[in-house]
Amino acid sequence: MQKAKPARASDISSRQVASKDALRLAMAQDKVTHLTGELHKANEKITVLSQELDSVQHQKVALEQAAAAAKQNDAGLNDQRETIKKPLPATSAQNVALESLIATLKITASDTKEKNADLSAQLKDAMARRDELNKQLTDIQKQKKSLEEQLVVLKSSGTGEQQKSAQMAEQLSKANEQSTALLKELAELKLQKKDQEQQLATLMTSSTGDKKQSAELTMQLNKASARSDELSKQLVDLQGQKKNLDDQLTALKASSGDNQQKSAQMAEQLSKANEQSTALLKELAELKLQKKDQEQQLATLMTSSTGDKKQSAELTAQLSKATARSDELSKQLADLQRQKKTLDDQLTALKSNSTGDKKKNIELTEQLNKTTAQAAAVAHQLAEMKQASVAVDKQLAELKKQKQDAETALKNEQLKREIIVTQLEDAKTIIASQQALQKTVVDNVPSDKANEASSDVASLKKQLEAAKAENATLTQKSQQQDNAMQELTLANQKIAADFAALQAKPADSAAAPAVKGVKLDASAAKDTRTSYAVGTWYGDNATREKEKMTSLGKKLDLTAFMQGFNDKVNNKVQLTPDKISSELIDLDKMQKKQFVATQSKNEKQSKAIMTKAANEKGGQKAARWRGLQSDSAR
Numbered sequence: 001m002q003k004a005k006p007a008r009a010s011d012i013s014s015r016q017v018a019s020k021d022a023l024r025l026a027m028a029q030d031k032v033t034h035l036t037g038e039l040h041k042a043n044e045k046i047t048v049l050s051q052e053l054d055s056v057q058h059q060k061v062a063l064e065q066a067a068a069a070a071k072q073n074d075a076g077l078n079d080q081r082e083t084i085k086k087p088l089p090a091t092s093a094q095n096v097a098l099e100s101l102i103a104t105l106k107i108t109a110s111d112t113k114e115k116n117a118d119l120s121a122q123l124k125d126a127m128a129r130r131d132e133l134n135k136q137l138t139d140i141q142k143q144k145k146s147l148e149e150q151l152v153v154l155k156s157s158g159t160g161e162q163q164k165s166a167q168m169a170e171q172l173s174k175a176n177e178q179s180t181a182l183l184k185e186l187a188e189l190k191l192q193k194k195d196q197e198q199q200l201a202t203l204m205t206s207s208t209g210d211k212k213q214s215a216e217l218t219m220q221l222n223k224a225s226a227r228s229d230e231l232s233k234q235l236v237d238l239q240g241q242k243k244n245l246d247d248q249l250t251a252l253k254a255s256s257g258d259n260q261q262k263s264a265q266m267a268e269q270l271s272k273a274n275e276q277s278t279a280l281l282k283e284l285a286e287l288k289l290q291k292k293d294q295e296q297q298l299a300t301l302m303t304s305s306t307g308d309k310k311q312s313a314e315l316t317a318q319l320s321k322a323t324a325r326s327d328e329l330s331k332q333l334a335d336l337q338r339q340k341k342t343l344d345d346q347l348t349a350l351k352s353n354s355t356g357d358k359k360k361n362i363e364l365t366e367q368l369n370k371t372t373a374q375a376a377a378v379a380h381q382l383a384e385m386k387q388a389s390v391a392v393d394k395q396l397a398e399l400k401k402q403k404q405d406a407e408t409a410l411k412n413e414q415l416k417r418e419i420i421v422t423q424l425e426d427a428k429t430i431i432a433s434q435q436a437l438q439k440t441v442v443d444n445v446p447s448d449k450a451n452e453a454s455s456d457v458a459s460l461k462k463q464l465e466a467a468k469a470e471n472a473t474l475t476q477k478s479q480q481q482d483n484a485m486q487e488l489t490l491a492n493q494k495i496a497a498d499f500a501a502l503q504a505k506p507a508d509s510a511a512a513p514a515v516k517g518v519k520l521d522a523s524a525a526k527d528t529r530t531s532y533a534v535g536t537w538y539g540d541n542a543t544r545e546k547e548k549m550t551s552l553g554k555k556l557d558l559t560a561f562m563q564g565f566n567d568k569v570n571n572k573v574q575l576t577p578d579k580i581s582s583e584l585i586d587l588d589k590m591q592k593k594q595f596v597a598t599q600s601k602n603e604k605q606s607k608a609i610m611t612k613a614a615n616e617k618g619g620q621k622a623a624r625w626r627g628l629q630s631d632s633a634r
Contacts, residue, residue: 035150042143046182049136053185056129060192063122070115130189137182227287231280231329241269274340280333398571405568408577412584417474419592424467426595430602431464463598473544480534538565552590 520532546556567573573580 031150035147038143038147042140042147045136045140049133049140049182052129052133053182056126056133056189057185059122059126060189063119063126064192066115066119066122070119073111073115126189130186133182133186137186227283231283231287234276234280241272244269280329284330284333402571405573405577408581412581413474415585416588417471419588420467420471420474424464424471426599428464430599431461433606473541548591549587552587552594554590 520528542556542558542561545561546558549556564573575583
């Protein structure tokens, strides 16, 4: 029994080893199946990529064909241009043919531009597709690397899977070969893309080279014209300096004094003029060189231009103008140099013939100081006069504005007055008709109906009295507005007189005295008291306006009312006169609408009273009496 135990232990150990080997084989088989699946996926991706590469190659071929067609079109265009460049006899038929050829050339140029744009778009698409292929290749390479690592692990740990690993190694080598082939094709595509981009660049540059040259020439001509203008300005300045020097020389000849400082200043000015003249000569030389370069460029353009004869003619005209201008400037510079030489001679003569009259110079300087002081005083007085005139202008502008505001307010008040007068006329007619109805109905209507009619008539009378009172207030307000307008006109006349007095006596102009505070007592003036009374009247009018607005269903904001009054008095109105008049007109329209509503209501009430009276006893007699009354009126 003791000898059987070790045999059983060996059996157990062999079984364990076998089970472990079986587990390892199973795991290796699972990994191999997984790797084969991934290799199959990689092969599928490689086939897809090869198909996409074929499509890209087809696109490349199409692009090459399009580029070749564009080159052929350009060659045809160049041939047509060369045929146009040849001298032709100036006949009308040939001119028509040339115009048609130019039109066809323009059309073909536009077509080539469109084709170039299409080619550039196709190149962009090909580049994007190439980037996508590069990304996919990098992903495949990463997957290949991971597969290789897994194969290495399997080789180290696997026991009996050498055939499958060899197959996988072959598949990996095939995948590597396909990836290298794809990389080569991508490199070729990159080279082809560069060639196509160069072809497009050559096409674009060949079509726009002449335009760039013409634009550069026009820019150079513009610069030359601007420089010639600057030189002309400098010549004008030099002429002004020469005139000043001539004036100074004449003054020196008249005084014949020893004025060394002035002579030194003149010498400095002459040296400056010499420097400016030398600078102008240099600039003229540069302009001449630029002119020669431009003429050469024009000659090259005339030989290589594509039929733009008008532009070349304009450029030649501008160049001729620039040359003429440069010749004129050179002549003026020569004249200035001659004048400078004469001035130098005169200065040397003055220096040699100058005597020593310093006292005269001192007296002249004193007189100059006195005259400058007097001129400063006069300038100060003129400044004060200007300030006073500006203040008066401001006052006049404010008065004109106040006058315009008052006129607009008067127009609004007149509109209100007309509306109220029409309302009064309508109310009078309604009350007269209702009184006549009341007289006819009183005899035949019971006492309670008569009382109702009389109460309606009384309410209408009250409305009429209120309208009359409002009309009276409006008339009073219009009179006050007229008085205010008269006061404004008087103030305007007074300010005009003050302004005339200021112009007559500018030295006596002083600041206006400050306005004192108003004090209401027995010593107050009548105008002050009336102004205060007008202010109280405006305050009383505020309550009436409040009642009107409440009857219309609106609310009077007293703070806004006071703000408007203060802004109007201080000439700081926050709304324009048009907006103010529109607001007032809207309020008047609401009042008129309310009056029309009350009028229609009263008419309805009177009709109801008449119908009730006709239904009562004695109604037929009243109707007969009304008919007789109407006949008698007829």
